[in-house]
Amino acid sequence: MISQLVPAACAPAAQALHDGGAPRVAVQLAVTVFAWAWPIHIGLVLPLSLYLLPDGRLPSPRWRPVLFAVAGTAPLFILEIGTSEAQLNGLPNGFWTLPQHGAWAILWSVSELRWLVSMLLGLVALLVRYRRGGEAVRRQLLWLLGATGVILAAVLPWSLIAGTPIAVLFAIPLLPAAITVAILRHGLLDIRLVLARGLSYGLLSGLVLAGYAVLVLALSGVASALVVSLLAFPLRARLQRSVERLLYGERDPLRVASRVAERLTDLAASLDEVRTAMRLPWVAVCVGSETVAAAGTAPEHSVRRLLGDGAELVIGLRRGELVLAPADERVLDLLAGPLAVAVHATLTSRALQLSRERLVAAREEERLRLRRDLHDGLGPLLTGVALAADAAANLQLTAPDQAATLLRGVRTDTRTAIAEVRRAVDDLRPPALDELGLTAALEIRAAQTVRRADGQPLQVTVEAVTLGQLPAAIEVAAYRIATEALNNVVRHSTATSVRLHLRLDDDLIVEILDDGALATHGTWPPGVGITGMRERAAELGGSCDIGPASHGGAVRARLPMVHA
Secondary structure, three states, X not given: OHHHHHHHHHHHHHHHHHHOOOOHHHHHHHHHHHHHHHHHHHHHHHHHHHHHOOOOOOOOHHHHHHHHHHHHHHHHHHHHHHOOOOOOOOOOOOOOOOOOHHHHHHHHHHHHHHHHHHHHHHHHHHHHHHHHOOHHHXXXXXXXHHHHHHHHHHHHHHHHHOOOOOOHHHHOOHHHHHHHHHHHOOOOOOHHHHHHHHHHHHHHHHHHHHHHHHHHHHOXXXXXXXXXXXXXXXXXXXXXXXXXXXHHOOOOHHHHHXXXXXXXXXXXHHHHHHHHHXXXXXXXXXXXXXXXXXXXXXXXXXXXXXXXXXXXXXXXXXXXXXXXXXXXXXXXXXXXXXXXXXXXXXXXXXXXXXXXXXXXXXXXXXXXXXXXXXHHHHHHHHHHHHHHHHHHHHHOOOOHHHHHHHHHHHHHHHHHHHXXXXXXXXXXXXXXXXXXXXXXXXXXXXXXXXXXXXXXXXXXXXEEOOOOOOOHHHHHHHHHHHHHHHXXXXXXXXXXXXXXXXXXXXXXXXXXXXXXXXXXXXOOOOOHHHXXXXXXXXXXXXXXXXXXXXXXXXXXXXXXXXXX
16 A cells, blocks of 8 residues: 555655746655655565455465465566656656667567566466355455456557556556455445446457457448447346356356256255256355254344244345345245255254154163163162072071071072062063053053042042054053053152043044142243153154143153154
8 A cells, every 4th residue: 555655645746846946856766766655665565465366375385486476476567667757747757767768678578578568467366266266255356346347458469559647557456446445345335236337348349349350351340330339238137148148147047947957855955956057145044043054254234034834044144135036036935845845854854853762862871770770779679699509508407497587588689680670671571561551551550540649538530532553652652651640649749639631543543531629930940851751652653741730730742653
């Protein structure tokens, strides 16, 4: 910035000194500073800034030789400008000028070519960084690309034909201005729209002029103008579509849909394909407040579209946009179906994975419980039986009375061990289910439940239609949920009667309703029993609602038969 401001200040200062009658040395000093300062900016600072912006690093280490070459050859361009005469019209030459400056024309042509190549390489560096950068970096670079394009368009023809006039050099400040905006306010407006229109009309103008120049050689001026005017409109439309595809992404619904369809098995990859193809900053799928999958960085503004299954497609809007463009709407309308399928598959897969995790956790918990029961209960008991039997065998001849006493203990402990084994087996699957069926097993359990924990009488009735043969998993889950609900009534409720109702439609419905006093709050704190009932239902893809009702307490479980 300083290298730009210094010559900008010296030129009017030299003119003011000259007009004010200042000493010639002072005027020459101001002209000299101007003559040597602005080529430093244009020949060195300007190209290097293109290589290093916007983060101060090169696009890759392979650009280091380019950086060193541009910096090493910059003195040639500075020498060309600084030693030339007639730097400012009407003012005396500065110091260190060469009277034979024109004799070095070939060297100065090399210098001009060197500057042109350095600027073109800078433009390439910006393009490389643009392709590799994120959304924010791309928006910053678009300002620089636009300014660089304008500078090249303004300076290039003059530098190759007749030297660059001072007036044309006023295009150069566009770059520091673009750098300032890119760093501080790159989201000020949608620069892509400006570039799209400017590039489209610039290319169109160039092609129209070139076409007219070619046609005028073969046809008359009127005929050439007519042909060019007929071709201009379709050419403009094609150019505009191509430029907008470059800046905004693909807007052909069929092309985007075909690319997304190839990656529907991965929702995150599908969203990233949509974001990349349409040049959107952010695309996500949300269910309520949860983000299921996303791609990109969330911008300030976004719009939502329903996808089904309670999911929404959230589209981040580009800078400068408050609504989606009609072209984007058409693409998203076509993508809604495939994305809805991908979302449904993802949600189903997540639910299945969660169910599997719960099943594995429940299985491991059951194994841990069995191990603990066998290790802490049955193991020591059988060890004692074995030791007592050994002792009885040793005392059989010397102390028969003690041996008989030990054998009676062995008999008692053996029966206890058998009872423990039966209890463990019953915990795995109640034998009454195999022998009697679900309804009869619950009737037996209801007949055994006649009192609450405080000793007050409790009446339990079972109401069930003919259920037929149920899957084993459904029977066990229904039995465990019902018995756990009865245990909760016995331990915690003030009910005098309980109604256990079973019915079968598409699902098995299990209801345990009591007439206990209503809770003082709207929900029951989830303990081990309540959590276990809900998990048993969830393992089968069902649900279990537990809590106070208008008549007392209620447990309602729905167990889907299709998942059994």
